[in-house]
Amino acid sequence: MQPQIVEVIYGNKKTFIDLKWSLNKIMKPSITPTQVEHKMGPDDFIVSKTDLKGRITYANRIFLKLGQYPLESLLNTQHNIVRHPDMPRGVYKMLWETLKQGSEFFGFVKNMCANGDYYWVFANVTPDYNVSGQPQGYYSVRRKPSDNALATIKPIYKEMLSIEKRSGAKEGAEKSLAYLNELLAEQNTNYNNYALSLFKN
Numbered sequence: 001m002q003p004q005i006v007e008v009i010y011g012n013k014k015t016f017i018d019l020k021w022s023l024n025k026i027m028k029p030s031i032t033p034t035q036v037e038h039k040m041g042p043d044d045f046i047v048s049k050t051d052l053k054g055r056i057t058y059a060n061r062i063f064l065k066l067g068q069y070p071l072e073s074l075l076n077t078q079h080n081i082v083r084h085p086d087m088p089r090g091v092y093k094m095l096w097e098t099l100k101q102g103s104e105f106f107g108f109v110k111n112m113c114a115n116g117d118y119y120w121v122f123a124n125v126t127p128d129y130n131v132s133g134q135p136q137g138y139y140s141v142r143r144k145p146s147d148n149a150l151a152t153i154k155p156i157y158k159e160m161l162s163i164e165k166r167s168g169a170k171e172g173a174e175k176s177l178a179y180l181n182e183l184l185a186e187q188n189t190n191y192n193n194y195a196l197s198l199f200k201n
């Protein structure tokens with residue numbers, strides 16, 4: 001979801017808020033995260049599809065089962081319903097920038113279940129085109145990430161998150177993404193290639 005920054009007057013001060021984020025917070029039930037992890041099976045595929053605005057239009061059985069959501073509560077709902085607060089916003093910024101360019105995204109994502117438990121996935125998200133070649137939405141296929149890959153990615157996300165906490169909502173995602181891109185540029189790679197190589201090793 002792209003931010004929509006508006007200026008508001010609070011008391012006698014002027015400040016800025018992200019309108020979309022605030023509305024989403026109000027409309028999304030708040031869930032307390034737990035430390036209970038669920039793991040995908042080695043042959044599991046989690047599949048979901050969205051419209052162009054990121055609202056879920058399809059979810060397969062394993063997605064519902066792992067997330068502990070009934071289909072009715074997911075359909076037409078923003079995909080951020082499964083967003084975990086440990087995930088840096090910079091990763092989603094990159095996801096949406098990549099998709100808007102018509103490219104596919106690869107990355108590691110920690111998702112939250114309906115009861116606050118969590119699970120990690122290796123996700124491939126791609127634009128979906130209709131028969132006339134017009135974009136009609138996006139879809140994502142997720143597979144089980146290895147423990148080694150997660151051990152590498154977790155400290156990177158942790159640092160991104162702390163950059164975001166220090167920088168605030170407006171600039172946080174940009175700054176944490178700049179950190180990620182710099183880190184990977186030093187290794188002559190980008191996030192898509194890095195994530196793919198971690199997944200394969």
Ligand SMILES: Cc1cc2nc3c(=O)[nH]c(=O)nc-3n(C[C@H](O)[C@H](O)[C@H](O)COP(=O)(O)O)c2cc1C
Binds near residue numbers: 082084125126
């Ligand atoms: C096809 C598709 C699949 C997505 N899958 C997930 C997902 O599994 N978990 C998640 O947190 N966000 C996912 N997103 C991104 C969300 O739409 C959203 O950008 C993200 O949760 C961050 O929420 P926010 O933009 O409200 O900050 C997906 C987006 C698309 C288009």
